Amino acid sequence: MSAPIATPDRALKTHAQTPARWQKTIGSPAYADLPPLRAEMRRFLDLAGSPAATSDRYCLSLCEIISNLVKHPRQKAQAVAITCTAAGAHLRLDVADDSTPFASFDAICKSAPARLQAAGTLAESGYGLGCIVAQHARVCYTPAAASVDGRNHFTLEDGAPAAAPQSAPKPLVFLVDDNPADLKMHHRMLSGFYDVVPLGDAMAAMAMFDARRPDLIISDLHMPGTDGAALRRRISALPDGDTVPFIFLSAAAEGMNDANLLRLGIDDYIVKPATSQALQRTAERVLRRREQVHRALESRFHRDVQKYLHPHLPPQAGRWRIALKNRMADAGGGDFTLHSGNEDSLSVILADVMGHGTEAKFFAYAYAGYLRSLFRGALAPERGLAPAAPHTLLTMLSAAVAADDFLDASLLTCQSFRLAQDGTITIASAGHPPPLLLPRRALPSVLPVAGALPGLAGADYQPLHLQLAAGDKIIFATDGFFDAFSAEGEAHPPAALMQMLDTCAPMGAEDCSHEIWQRFEFCAQTQTRPPDDATLIIAAYGGSDEHQ
Known part of the structure; x- marks a missing residue:
């Protein structure tokens, strides 16, 4: 990947009305590109002075576009060029690619909504247009045949060139x-x-x-x-x-x-x-x-919602030791967990609802309640049924999001995993940062598990199966955690985090989480953007009874 091009911090902060530009070119897109792209774009928009809610919308729409470029074109893109410009309240995002165009229509424009419904193009495109169009003032997709440079262009735009500031309305x-x-x-x-x-x-x-x-x-x-x-x-x-x-x-x-x-x-x-x-x-x-x-x-609403959403997991599940750390930001969206287990295994879902402010907190609250009801049957062992596999849970979630207009109005990433008592772990992911493997006697590594954001047409979630030895650990976390360690333009996983994991390999789950979380809090204090919810989960396998 090429290095991002952005106006220096000083210029962004001093000349807020001068157009600032962020450019990024990647090769053939992959789901693993989503976390670093989202982090880079958020940093750019924060430095440009964009409101947190606006930054969220643009980051989520970018992830939606890239996810579909991974999933749907018959001929995959070999290069994707991303350009975002900001000048006051005026924002413009252009994503250009050389893949096979989506669907056989000339352009998709919010200014001509009738064209959006033409002959099943919404379903065929896989772009999740309902979500993107609802979030932006102007949306346009131009296939390569109709563009000047011979590439497909997906363009989003909001606001007008900055004008003189207006006084707040009187009561x-x-x-x-x-x-x-x-x-x-x-x-x-x-x-x-x-x-x-x-x-x-x-x-x-x-x-x-x-x-x-x-x-x-x-x-x-x-x-x-x-x-x-x-x-x-x-x-x-x-x-x-x-x-x-x-x-x-x-x-x-x-x-x-x-x-x-x-x-x-x-x-x-x-x-x-x-x-x-x-x-x-x-x-x-x-x-x-x-x-x-x-x-x-x-x-009071924030306190009540945070109490309800606050992620929690049992500290022990048979031969597994589990440590969980969490920071809930007043302005952030919402991280939450669901779990259910029996004597053979523990099933867990870690979800991160995107957004900022009171409305985002409320949506996270509603989303958590909805998911608790949706997955009660799939996760409840008291019904005498085996818990659904992690990839099955994500398929159920994706189908529910796609069919529900309320849920489709917002985005979330999530990870589902099952801890079995014989040391096997099964993981599936939906747009979530990949987990990290921390073996007791080897170097830490990124686990190759990825999947589309919930709600995309034809989402297919593939499980990853691992056999852990005694003392091995798996690290799961949300964007808010990983972002604190990431340098400008750095890809996942952050180098600063991977370096410190070497010293944590011999530790148990609780000591390891304490050491990592202390470092997270130090790094988070240097951030300039609004704090986001952050969750860290460490699952350590203890092995047979004599190793516990």
Whole structure:
């Protein structure tokens, strides 16, 4: 592989609006290319200042394209050229290859969606177009016959050339008062700080609420017909209406002590005539308190999700010793494990759901729950059936993802393995970084196991069978772990990790994991990109009873 070409870090950070470019050319693509390509592209986009969620989308789409170049062309590509340019919010990714074009149509463009449905081309192409098209503003595939340079081009693009920064939108405030003079005066006091919608009565506010959800409602208490209290009750009865903060305006402070009003759960009140200072400060205080509550709820959600997703495995399964280390990042997607065993074997799935932010955490939470239900029958020995083989589990998962629009909207990588009591281990992989073999009396090596990302048409997962000797270990990990050891442009596995494994060969699973994890935490502190979830699993075979 050629070395990547990218603008230096200083230039990327200092001149964020100047187009930065990352180029990479590889030979005939393979699944093993996915982890280093994803790592290099993420570093480039992070240095270019792209939001984490945008970086995730582009990295996942690149992996989707390369995976299909590995799997589907009748004549495989001999060279693949990848070019990504970034300038502010404008991103463009072009993947050019010399393979047999996918399907017999001239171009696939999101701007002409009818062409996407032409004569089964979606199913034939194997490109997972539904996933890619949904994630980008402009998507175009041009076969070699229609391109200038005689190569196939898959191009993704988002955003427009960077423009002058725009100020954040103002909070939306409904101002409700039947007195035209008060309504006009209060509107003038607030309009410099908020997007204020003046409304002359409660019914107008109810009608407007259906069209626009305000961040705050300020209402006169005493109005003819439907008064402020009735408005509060009606708003609270609507979906999410009780989460909108409410401030009353009243000509008499003592009226605000009415027990019925207090039960309405208003956030504050202002005595008329309201001064500009009182109106602005009260609105600011209530909105700030609302934001604090939202942050607290989001933090609690993260804690609950992390508790549910936190990977865990038994420390011992017969003659196997198992050590697991994990870091869950608030901004990261989600790593999780599933396992089930009997007296003969332990079956494990290690999954890494891609993405960042609250939505990604929620998706990981939902994905884990879905998979627990999906694989309960396949992994549960209490049903009297032998656990499904690792490659069978991945085939089931891939079929479920392909058939489910919700799951197909996101991507994950995963590895499935089974530890048998005679020292044999069976491994299958779906887009996941290859595991490492750490023999007791030999050099560490990368295990040759790979497979397409779940959900791709015709995914075929081949198992790898190994016989371990006493003291041999297998290391499984997610991208977040391997990325911490990787240098710019370095292929899997990272040299820094492989070097330290030499000293870990004689150790048991727990001591080995402790030593490696300490080094991981040191390397992770030097990273500039947002932290990702990271999981490390070490399975060590103990041999016969006398070796335990």
